[in-house]
Amino acid sequence: MRVVNTAAVAALLMALAACNPAAETTDAAATETAAVVASPDVHAFKIGTMDAFALRDGSLAVPNDNKTLAIGESAADTNALLTAAGLPTDTLALSIQPLLVRNGDAVLLFDTGAAGGMGTEGKLMGSLTAAGVQPDQVTDIFISHLHGDHIGGLVTSAGALAFPNATIRLSNEEWAAMKADATLAALVTAITPKVQAFAAGSEIVPGVASVDIDGHTPGHSGYRIGTGADSLTYFGDTMHHQVISVQRPDWTIQFDGDEATAEASRKALLERAASENLHLYGVHFPFPGLGRIRKDGETFVWVPDAPAT
Ligand SMILES: [Zn+2]
Incomplete structure (x- = not known):
């Protein structure tokens, strides 16, 4: 009716x-x-009835040296793969685009970018404002994992909460890992009053469930946003590069804490994404990071969403 x-x-x-x-x-x-x-740094789209926005934070330039991505592979094999995809072979560009979702009165932010660290541009706050949201309006932050390009934006340069009214959500295992990391002590102190950790794989708030994807860090979590065919899967750092990580998921990546588990998780996600035609969000894939996975013989390819006309 x-x-x-x-x-x-x-x-x-x-x-x-x-x-x-x-x-x-x-x-x-x-x-x-x-x-x-x-704004060229904001891409608006829908997740079912929810308004969503890819928010550009910046980009990471990773050397194509077979020491970071594609560890131990030959330069010839790596360059052939990149060239076939029409990509340059000097450096590997990894975009960073946290995701904003408005669901009724809830304003949800998935990861917080690098806050200008790691050689990035620190555009998130400008992108957020361009999307019509002020930092104090964010109600919930979902952290995929504890690396600097995901938690860097949680606090200001002065160490204050950058999103003062937001509950900060991350998996129990990842929160334990953060608290055990002495280099993160000041950040942990700042965010502790706002943290609500969750069990990996659980429903967290209405419309958002954790997707337990092990290996990258102790408690790395993806997120499923929305339900059914309209849902979007935010896969965090299960994959970093739209060609290397997708077409050669068994190639080792420096950033993976448990390489064997991360590789198995990556392959499992690729299989599921292809068979279920999942709508995906890659925080490090080319802006705005939206697309699907298609099976291609024994491997896979990334198929970005067609640009809006
Ligand atoms: Zn990352």
Whole structure:
């Protein structure tokens, strides 16, 4: 019944827009919405009925030296793979784009970027503002894992909470690992009052479930946002590079803490993504990081979403 009503309303609005000067109101509203997100650092899209935004934070330039990604492989094999995909072979570019989702009154942020560290641009706060959200409006932050390009934006340069009203959510195992890391002591102290850790693989808040993806760090977690065919899977650092990680998931990556487990997790996710046609969000894949995995013989390829027309 609700669907029928919605369709009827939409048809009425379309009819009005087509033939009535009153359509100015609709046009004005559309223009206002567009102005909020008219930034090359923001990509607006939908997850079912939820409004979502890819927020560019910056990019990491990783040397193509077979010591970081594709460890121990030959330069010839690596370069052949990159060249076949139309990519340069001097450096490997990894984008960083935290994800913002509005679900009713909830304003959800997935990872917080590098805050200008690691040679990145530190664009997240500007991108957030361009998406029409102020930092104190964020209600929940979901951390995939404790690396600097994901937790760097949790606090300001002065050490204060960058999102003062947000509950910070991460897996029990990852929170334990953070607390055990002496280099993160100041950050842990700052965020402790806001942290609510969860059991890996559990439903966390309405519309968001943890996807337990082991290996990269002790408690690395992806997230499933929404339900059914409309859902989006945020896979964190299960994969870093849209060609190397997808087409050669068995190639070792320096950033993986437990390489064998990370490799198995990567392959399992690729198989599931291809067989279930999962809609995916790659925080390090080319902006805006949206796409799907297609099986290609014995391996896989990344198929980015077609750009909106
Ligand atoms: Zn990362």
